[in-house]
Amino acid sequence: MARLTLRDALLRGKRRPRRFGAGSPTTYRGDGYEFVELRAYVPGDDVRRIDWAATARAGELQTRVVLEDVALTLAVAVDDSPSMQVGRSRTLLDAAHDAADAWFAAAGSGDRLMRIGSNYAGPPHAPVAAPFEVGAALATARAALRRGTALLVIGDWYDLDTRHEDLLANLGAWCDCTALIARDPWYEGLPVGGIVRFAGAEGGTLRTYVGKRERAAFFAAVREREAALAARFAAAGWRCGILNEADGAASLRAAFGVP
Amino acid sequence: MFAGAIVAVVLTLLYRRGERRVDAQALRYSNLEFLQSTLQTHPWFARLMQAGWIVALCAVVIGLAGPHLKLPVPVADGNVFICIDTSGSMASTDVVPTRAAAAAAAARAFVEEAPTGVKIGLIAFSGNAELIAPLGANKETTLAAIEQIPAPNGATAIGDALRLAASQFPPTGHRVVVLITDGVNNTGVDPQEMADYFGAHHVPIYTIGIGTPNGDVIGGEASTIDESALQSYAQASGGAYARVENATQLRDALARLGRETTIERRPVAAGLGFVVAGAALLVLTMLSGLYLGRFP
16 A cells, blocks of 8 residues: 555545545646546446446446546745744754645645745745744735645744634635644753743743742643644644654654654 | 942942853743743742842952941940058058058959959048059059059048049949958048948949957057948948958959940941851852752
């Protein structure tokens, strides 16, 4: 059995029938139906797909199996704000770029690519004012993307608040949306104790005491936040995954259940 | 002091600068707001440590500058006037070699045994009272003054001696009169009045009797010892009477006087205190920092 690819996973998405497509018309060049095989008729098969010539030759009903040939539009938005430029061995932003590269690498020959953000080279992009702000990025995506576009948004989602719920749900219904939540570098626990100085990635410092109780509270809060975000994305009709600092591409594949 | 304050300010600024440098190596975190809400932090704790460090540093520097502070300090304020009888009756030889010599020896012994810090004055009296040595804490001076006591001659004016002592005493503090005499007053102010006066002002008179009950004959006159009068003076003033040969009570009284102190505001060299307190606080802050700041 052929290895399932990211693209396959996208095609298997709820708005992309993989096989036995209904033949819905598409407007993209190259879209159509690719013949896969002939097999014996199974009750329930669409009678319009019975291959009569083959039936005559075989002496029993044959169904013509086709694969819908669909051009995908893959869009990605990466939160490149300073809050993503933290990490233990490398920054979360590096991992996010890896995931975005893997996202584009999944594209087939006829697929179209788009970036949503600022200062990108390469694929065409829908500009968003720097620094990255999740509300602005989602609004731009909603305005710039065609219906059914596969959209990947990677970020830490700290600035996602309740004002964005409607936009999130609207975009979830409009596109095939996937969110990668950057996992806190200290997800496994704060490695410090005593009086610790923290420097905010987006400015400011905090000197505070970190003890056993504080570490436990942080440990629980990080998980709680991640779970709450995942629940919000699920409610808005988004696919959701976790971006691990170590391997962005693997994080993306995991989000799609692709090995 | 001013230079010390400048040094303290400079060290504090350097500390702050070093702290900013450490801030640059602080643990980077993506969202401080989230972190703060999670940790329910107490920034005052860290501030307290910082304040402790700065205060300790300032204390050490100020201490090294050698400040003097006006502080309430305990001061030994014992004042003793030794009133020695030099009347003619003191020439009696019923006490070997003479009463005068025995009195001088007793005075010398008391001065030598007096605790450090007690001020001692010396009054010699016969027909009138004479200040031989004003109140002073220098024992050598007082001992030398004892050698200046005039030879026995004339009447006995105990009351005058007591009045002179009263006029020479400071208005406050712990005061004691040691009266060394054979006790027969025959001129001047009534000693009993003076004893009552001293009693009213809580100045005890310790009376030391010199002589024997049988006494001696000086110039055709019987020279005895008036112990009842001496006891009366002591009792009226809150003191005690003793014969010179067993005057241990007086020694005890003198020792007690040496322990008596009053609280006075005096300029005190506070440098060592500042340095010690600052160093202790520094060590405490450093140890706390090491303990709390250790990495698990």
